[in-house]
Amino acid sequence: MPTIVHEFAWPDRVVIGTIGLPGDRTFYLQARAGSKLVSIALEKQQSALLAEKIDAALDELMSTTGNPFSIPTTTPIELVDNDPLEPVVEEFRAGMMGLGWDPSTVQFVIEAYPIVDDEDEDGPAGEPAEKLLLRIPVGTARAFAKRTREIVGAGRPMCPLCGNPVDADGHTCTLPGVS
Numbered sequence: 001m002p003t004i005v006h007e008f009a010w011p012d013r014v015v016i017g018t019i020g021l022p023g024d025r026t027f028y029l030q031a032r033a034g035s036k037l038v039s040i041a042l043e044k045q046q047s048a049l050l051a052e053k054i055d056a057a058l059d060e061l062m063s064t065t066g067n068p069f070s071i072p073t074t075t076p077i078e079l080v081d082n083d084p085l086e087p088v089v090e091e092f093r094a095g096m097m098g099l100g101w102d103p104s105t106v107q108f109v110i111e112a113y114p115i116v117d118d119e120d121e122d123g124p125a126g127e128p129a130e131k132l133l134l135r136i137p138v139g140t141a142r143a144f145a146k147r148t149r150e151i152v153g154a155g156r157p158m159c160p161l162c163g164n165p166v167d168a169d170g171h172t173c174t175l176p177g178v179s
Contacts, residue, residue, distance in 0.1 A: 004130035006031075006038040006091060014136055016047045016148040017085035022156045023167055029094070029112065030085050031134055037086055040112055040132055041093040044152060051148035053099050054108060054141050061101075061138070069106050072142050079143035092130060108141045110134040 008014070013032045018025040027042045029050075042050075062071035095115035102109055112132040136144060156165035162174045 003127055005133055007133040008033050009135050015081055016151050038091050039088045041090050047148055048152045051145040054145040071138050075143045075146045076139045079139050107135040107137050
């Protein structure tokens with residue numbers, strides 16, 4: 001069976017958002033082009049790492065002599081997106097992800113594949129049943145990374161003593177002698 005590819009070459013919107021309360025949030029990468037909308041679930045760490053890698057790549061490209069790709073140093077104001085997620089219908093939960101750069105279109109390429117259970121492989125040689133293929137220009141990438149960092153950072157506060165998350169219903173500090 002061929003892989004279903006959810007492809008977005010120039011999406012109208014691409015964001016990370018969450019559903020749920022801090023400590024019990026589900027992270028989603030959501031892309032929309034026209035009426036086509038795809039949402040995939042991610043782990044918080046996947047979201048944070050994706051933003052970190054995009055920012056690092058943008059900073060490296062920006063430091064290239066002459067900045068041939070016109071990399072923005074900050075998020076272009078017209079690309080700031082603080083709106084909530086659109087209605088979520090989860091296509092899949094992301095397992096393996098990839099990030100690349102296409103200099104011919106000056107876009108980042110994000111690929112996400114579902115978590116594959118060895119017993120449930122659907123295709124020859126373990127080909128996934130579906131994948132997300134997303135291409136985003138540099139300004140959108142800068143805005144995406146900024147929003148993602150903010151979303152990831154909006155979780156539970158950290159205990160100043162032990163560094164573990166403080167739940168809404170209380171916290172038991174893990175430092176010896178502290179209660």
